[in-house]
Amino acid sequence: MKDKIEKQDILLVDDNPENLRLLANILKPKGYTIRLANNGVKALDSVRAKAPKLILLDVQMPEMDGYETCKALKKNKAWKHIPIIFISALSEVMDKIKAFKSGAVDYIEKPFHVDEVLARVKPHLTVTVQREQLQEAVEKVQDAQNKMMQSEKMASLGTLSAGIAHEINNPINYVSAGAAGLELDFKDLLKLLNLYETIDFKAANPTIANQVALLKEEIDYKYVKANILETIKDIKMGASRTEEIVKGLKRFSRMDSEEKFEVNINEEIENNIKIVKRLSKKRVLFLVELEDNPNKIYGFTGQLNQLFMNLIMNAEQAIPDEGVIKIATFNKSTGVTIIISDNGVGIPKKLGDRIFDPFLTTKEVGEGTGLGLSISYRIVESHNGTITYFSEENIGTSFHVFLPKN
Numbered sequence: 059m060k061d062k063i064e065k066q067d068i069l070l071v072d073d074n075p076e077n078l079r080l081l082a083n084i085l086k087p088k089g090y091t092i093r094l095a096n097n098g099v100k101a102l103d104s105v106r107a108k109a110p111k112l113i114l115l116d117v118q119m120p121e122m123d124g125y126e127t128c129k130a131l132k133k134n135k136a137w138k139h140i141p142i143i144f145i146s147a148l149s150e151v152m153d154k155i156k157a158f159k160s161g162a163v164d165y166i167e168k169p170f171h172v173d174e175v176l177a178r179v180k181p182h183l184t185v186t187v188q189r190e191q192l193q194e195a196v197e198k199v200q201d202a203q204n205k206m207m208q209s210e211k212m213a214s215l216g217t218l219s220a221g222i223a224h225e226i227n228n229p230i231n232y233v234s235a236g237a238a239g240l241e242l243d244f245k246d247l248l249k250l251l252n253l254y255e256t257i258d259f260k261a262a263n264p265t266i267a268n269q270v271a272l273l274k275e276e277i278d279y280k281y282v283k284a285n286i287l288e289t290i291k292d293i294k295m296g297a298s299r300t301e302e303i304v305k306g307l308k309r310f311s312r313m314d315s316e317e318k319f320e321v322n323i324n325e326e327i328e329n330n331i332k333i334v335k336r337l338s339k340k341r342v343l344f345l346v347e348l349e350d351n352p353n354k355i356y357g358f359t360g361q362l363n364q365l366f367m368n369l370i371m372n373a374e375q376a377i378p379d380e381g382v383i384k385i386a387t388f389n390k391s392t393g394v395t396i397i398i399s400d401n402g403v404g405i406p407k408k409l410g411d412r413i414f415d416p417f418l419t420t421k422e423v424g425e426g427t428g429l430g431l432s433i434s435y436r437i438v439e440s441h442n443g444t445i446t447y448f449s450e451e452n453i454g455t456s457f458h459v460f461l462p463k464n
Contacts, residue, residue: 068092113143148167319356342383353389366396372430407451
């Protein structure tokens, strides 16, 4: 705490160079970083460039006096928390009241006394440092709470997903098997229909021929015959799509079904890039920078490959026709960071971290299950890692994954 206080940035504002020199000589030996301004306008410029931790502000100055300067600082949301101590030869009670009303936290009378200046400066800097530390602590707690809530939500959804997958699996198998059987049966029936169409009913029995003709017109025979196979094809496609979702739900609910092995992150990423390149029909340029000799990561190889495939495919799908995908790895003492970026359409800001929720997708209907990122989140979580993203609509998206060594 002591070191933090002594290294703080103090702005001194006074139109008298001697006063500035004297204050600087009092404060510098204590380790404070000192900045100087000789009027209110320059003081505001200095704060605009970089906010100090404390301001010592003279009352009587040309152009813009201390009261005006203080009020201007307090009006700005980014600066209003900066403590301001007035320095002045004015010793009347009303002058001090005016100073406090304008937003000051303290008042030092001229001529300066070394011990008084130090005694008044230190407590205010201490409060500032403690407030910042408290804010950092609050943010860390909030971040931990958010991660815990997300983790608990994912665990609950995992259990729910396993149940849903089990319930859907059997009926969809019936649909798939039924559609396949129906297709085979209809193809056999089609052989009979084709043979039937070669029969000359008019010559054999004009009455039956008329009845057949009327019935064919009534049921729109040609359309029905041509459409049945298409309908079977649609059923099979719908069943296949549902099976994909069921598989995704199973993967989402079972993230610990493998044994951990040593994984070469760079190698696995390169293999996934090759697959995506072969699959992609777009003009996508891959810029790949994989740091040599990455840390050894012990993980579930299949899951990590799915993670990389999900993120690289997401990047490819976010690019409309042509674009760039950047993939990089960085070695850290504690693990490996993987960054996958694209210059595609971006993720709507309103979605926030909801993008990791199951079935939430920004893709067109039928183009995704909405499980890719939620599965990716679970995979990273099962490796005790972190996944974050940065995105701007019509600019692009960047996913940052950190995987620890152990």
